[in-house]
Amino acid sequence: MLIANISPRSMGKTTDTGMMGHAFHEAGYAVQLWDADESEHLKQWSDLAGFPFPVKCNATAKFAEEYTPLGEHGIDIVDVGHTENHPHIADSVLKVADLVLIHMEPSMADYQRVHQPRTSTPVKTMVGRSAFDRPSREAPPMWVLLNRVRPVVRSEGEIRNLLIDADYNVLTVKIPVLDEIKQATGFTVERASRGPFGELVTELQTRGLVKSV
Numbered sequence: 001m002l003i004a005n006i007s008p009r010s011m012g013k014t015t016d017t018g019m020m021g022h023a024f025h026e027a028g029y030a031v032q033l034w035d036a037d038e039s040e041h042l043k044q045w046s047d048l049a050g051f052p053f054p055v056k057c058n059a060t061a062k063f064a065e066e067y068t069p070l071g072e073h074g075i076d077i078v079d080v081g082h083t084e085n086h087p088h089i090a091d092s093v094l095k096v097a098d099l100v101l102i103h104m105e106p107s108m109a110d111y112q113r114v115h116q117p118r119t120s121t122p123v124k125t126m127v128g129r130s131a132f133d134r135p136s137r138e139a140p141p142m143w144v145l146l147n148r149v150r151p152v153v154r155s156e157g158e159i160r161n162l163l164i165d166a167d168y169n170v171l172t173v174k175i176p177v178l179d180e181i182k183q184a185t186g187f188t189v190e191r192a193s194r195g196p197f198g199e200l201v202t203e204l205q206t207r208g209l210v211k212s213v
């Protein structure tokens with residue numbers, strides 16, 4: 001299955017994609033990552049750190065036609081470039097994604113950028129309209145993952161409620177703002193499954209959003 005990690009702009013996607021890849025790998029899944037961002041940050045991280053699974057690049061509007069999935073029991077995860085600047089790549093990924101995760105901080109700035117952007121199409125609209133291009137004629141399930149969450153921040157509850165009121169599904173697990181996560185990019189990742197990314201794998205399994213191994 002293909003998990004698409006998307007956000008309108010820089011919102012922690014590459015970090016979350018690399019860490020999720022390791023957490024799924026440590027949980028026993030066959031994993032393949034896709035870098036669909038022209039910056040190729042994920043690929044560079046993998047080259048520097050030696051990820052124990054493949055990372056392939058395809059930052060094009062042909063992603064849907066060209067990507068080769070691992071198969072039914074594998075987990076493919078794609079780090080999609082900014083939907084604000086590269087909607088054609090996101091539209092292509094959304095044709096074949098089985099699950100969409102929106103990555104954002106629980107801040108009003110990120111909420112507005114996701115839900116009511118001034119100069120781009122909202123992510124939810126992009127996901128909804130992808131139904132027309134999919135064999136099932138149904139949009140993929142879409143969940144919000146709150147990341148870079150500061151301890152005891154009042155806005156977390158407020159943003160969670162705003163999202164839920166606006167009909168978003170919001171994962172219970174959140175990714176805290178942590179120096180060790182900030183500094184993960186570029187380095188070898190160890191024991192990703194012991195922290196919040198392991199909890200994320202468990203929540204995705206429990207909700208039936210990914211199959212258990």
Ligand SMILES: Nc1ncnc2c1ncn2[C@@H]1O[C@H](COP(=O)(O)OP(=O)(O)OP(=O)(O)O)[C@@H](O)[C@H]1O
Binds near residue numbers: 012178
């Ligand atoms: N949980 C975290 N705690 C602390 N810092 C984080 C965390 N997650 C990401 N960061 C930092 O936030 C910044 C943005 O993260 P990242 O590059 O993963 O976002 P992105 O959405 O891929 O951005 P872009 O769209 O520009 O590629 C980076 O400096 C990263 O180190």
Ligand SMILES: [Mg+2]
Binds near residue numbers: 013015037041079
């Ligand atoms: Mg990135």
